[in-house]
Amino acid sequence: MRPVLSLVGQMALLTWLTGSRVWAAKPDDLQRYFAEARESGTSEWARIQLRTVASITTGGSILSFAKSAQGEYYPSYQSASCPAGLDSMAVRQWQSESRQRIEPEVARLRLISDSDSSGFVSSAEANAFRELIEFGYFVDALIKGGEDLDEVVRARRMTLEEVRERVRRYNVDASRINGQRPQSALVLLPVLAIE
Secondary structure (H helix, E strand, O other), rough: OOOOOOOOHHHHHHHHHOOOOOOHOOHHHHHHHHHHHHOOEEOHHHEEEHHHHHHHOOOOOOEEEEEEOOOOOOEEEOOOOOOOOHHHHHHHHHHHHHHHHHHHHHHHHHHHOOOOOOEOOHHHHHHHHHHHHHHHHHHHHHHHOOOOOOOOOHHHOOHHHHHHHHHHHHHHHHHHHHOOOOOOOOOOOOOOOOO
């Protein structure tokens, strides 16, 4: 008696064979996606992260921190420039002007956030960069609010040495950002004076 594949086995084999042919063909949309990433020098997620930071540095967003009843701090992004009550045409015009401010800043931030100098900003690099910028703003907000580094240590669950090292890295990037772009209509990142 010859072994016969069950219906489930046949379906699994057919799916595997068909699936391998589909992936071998490399669909056009996947190829376009990879081409866009290569051209932009960033992954899709990295572009989103860099635009978030660029929105802060161009004055389009305000980053603040809310403290919960449990003592945890959460970042809050608020639009700083889109007036309420605009009609749809005016909103589109505002969005276009916003993109014109943000995209050159994204290009500058891409160079700084490329931590391995590969010419490509990965999602991990951009995420770490955004988190570092948020951290600097967080420390600045707490210090301006009358807190000290002990509150930063408690809130971030880090040692004092880790906080100081992260502040040092933030200051390097903030100084590079502040120093390499035109100052008109852009927000300077705070440089932290922490001992």
